[in-house]
Amino acid sequence: MSDADFPTKVAVLGSTGSVGRQTLGVVRSLSGQFEIYALAANQNVDLLNQQIEIFKPQLVVIGKQQLKGKITKGRFKLLTGAGGLEEIAGDDKVDLVVFATTGMVALPALLAAIKAKKKIAIANKEVLVIAGGLVTKLSRENKVDLRPVDSEHCAIWQCLAGEKLNQVNKLILTASGGPFRGWDLKRIKNVTPAQALKHPTWSMGAKITIDSATLLNKGLEVIEAHWLFNQPYEKIAAIIHPQSLIHSLVEFVDGSLKAQLAAPDMRLAIQYALTYPQRQKTVFNFLDLVKSNHLDFYLPDIKKFPCLHLAVEAGKKGGTYPVVLVTADEILVEQFLKGKISFWQIPVFLEKTLAKHQSAPLSLENISAVQAWTKETLENLINRR
Numbered sequence: 001m002s003d004a005d006f007p008t009k010v011a012v013l014g015s016t017g018s019v020g021r022q023t024l025g026v027v028r029s030l031s032g033q034f035e036i037y038a039l040a041a042n043q044n045v046d047l048l049n050q051q052i053e054i055f056k057p058q059l060v061v062i063g064k065q066q067l068k069g070k071i072t073k074g075r076f077k078l079l080t081g082a083g084g085l086e087e088i089a090g091d092d093k094v095d096l097v098v099f100a101t102t103g104m105v106a107l108p109a110l111l112a113a114i115k116a117k118k119k120i121a122i123a124n125k126e127v128l129v130i131a132g133g134l135v136t137k138l139s140r141e142n143k144v145d146l147r148p149v150d151s152e153h154c155a156i157w158q159c160l161a162g163e164k165l166n167q168v169n170k171l172i173l174t175a176s177g178g179p180f181r182g183w184d185l186k187r188i189k190n191v192t193p194a195q196a197l198k199h200p201t202w203s204m205g206a207k208i209t210i211d212s213a214t215l216l217n218k219g220l221e222v223i224e225a226h227w228l229f230n231q232p233y234e235k236i237a238a239i240i241h242p243q244s245l246i247h248s249l250v251e252f253v254d255g256s257l258k259a260q261l262a263a264p265d266m267r268l269a270i271q272y273a274l275t276y277p278q279r280q281k282t283v284f285n286f287l288d289l290v291k292s293n294h295l296d297f298y299l300p301d302i303k304k305f306p307c308l309h310l311a312v313e314a315g316k317k318g319g320t321y322p323v324v325l326v327t328a329d330e331i332l333v334e335q336f337l338k339g340k341i342s343f344w345q346i347p348v349f350l351e352k353t354l355a356k357h358q359s360a361p362l363s364l365e366n367i368s369a370v371q372a373w374t375k376e377t378l379e380n381l382i383n384r385r
């Protein structure tokens, strides 16, 4: 790295969210090595204004155009909408882009960052699940590595360091099993949003916590792993590991297993993605192996947690099925949290919606049409029950 590249100029897309806020915390703890060059959020103006005050970025994006006037005036360029995200992701001065947004809004920005050969740290799951094929094809063509921030994929990435992909026998993603592991089906069918929001090991946003309780999140992660590490679905497995200390494993053709262990803390994955290939001292809790001397593993129970299977099948079928999967799940989780549908109706309606879908090859053009179809189909199903 030349002096001109130091400190590394970072754009954080989704800076007001759970991953975004933790990213800014990591940047602060690595004092002086990174400069926050650009910040982007959708509507949380108060927090964005505080972040602008602290980090003094050169570029700021507010997703909602109508909130532009509420951003504190300052010596930065203010942009709006998905176009603004695309502009900062491709900006000449930016070295590293952190994708911590939800949904699909940052897809054009991700493609722009790849074309501009930026360093890319990616947490934005939906973009990889839906458009992983398009994204990874472009990243291979441009010789740009995607640095995964999701803890399981970061673990696999670390296990694969110095290894050859054609010598991988299996990628093994671990799952805590959520709060309802070991519950009988009758109890699971009637859980409340408050119960589902209590994740046993990780502290995350509401949507991803419910997805962890249904195990749909693990299905999404299987699809992500398929694209990120270019492995067929037959070589990707999910196992339950309640302690969440092993974040994932790689089994090689000679029977060797490599695992990455650490205390469950997203900041470690974020830091590794920022500082790669270097490792840096952290202030986070270290894992005490003697204190946590117990590691358990189980196969997931697909009858009690059908979302895992539904998600993996949608990934295997490909085309526009993952668009339906992600869109339907977003709506169903929202309806569950509002008390409009039961926990068990999440997989029931998801399965029905996927069954009604006629898939087409995925393109940038048909994503929003399939999202609209899914919304309409699901609304009809829910209203007719």
Ligand SMILES: NC(=O)c1ccc[n+]([C@@H]2O[C@H](COP(=O)([O-])OP(=O)(O)OC[C@H]3O[C@@H](n4cnc5c(N)ncnc54)[C@H](OP(=O)(O)O)[C@@H]3O)[C@@H](O)[C@H]2O)c1
Pocket: 013, 014, 015, 016, 017, 018, 019, 020, 040, 041, 042, 043, 044, 045, 062, 063, 064, 081, 082, 100, 101, 102, 103, 105, 123, 124, 125, 126, 149, 150, 151, 203, 204, 205, 208, 266
């Ligand atoms: N949370 C975790 O521990 C975790 C772990 C692994 C992977 N992930 C994945 O990482 C991604 C982010 O998760 P999260 O939990 O951090 O989500 P979150 O807390 O909901 O934050 C989402 C961020 O994206 C911003 N955003 C949303 N729409 C936008 C738009 N149209 N334009 C600009 N910014 C927009 C939000 O801004 P506002 O705040 O202004 O709305 C917020 O800053 C998701 O794909 C998730 O699956 C999360």
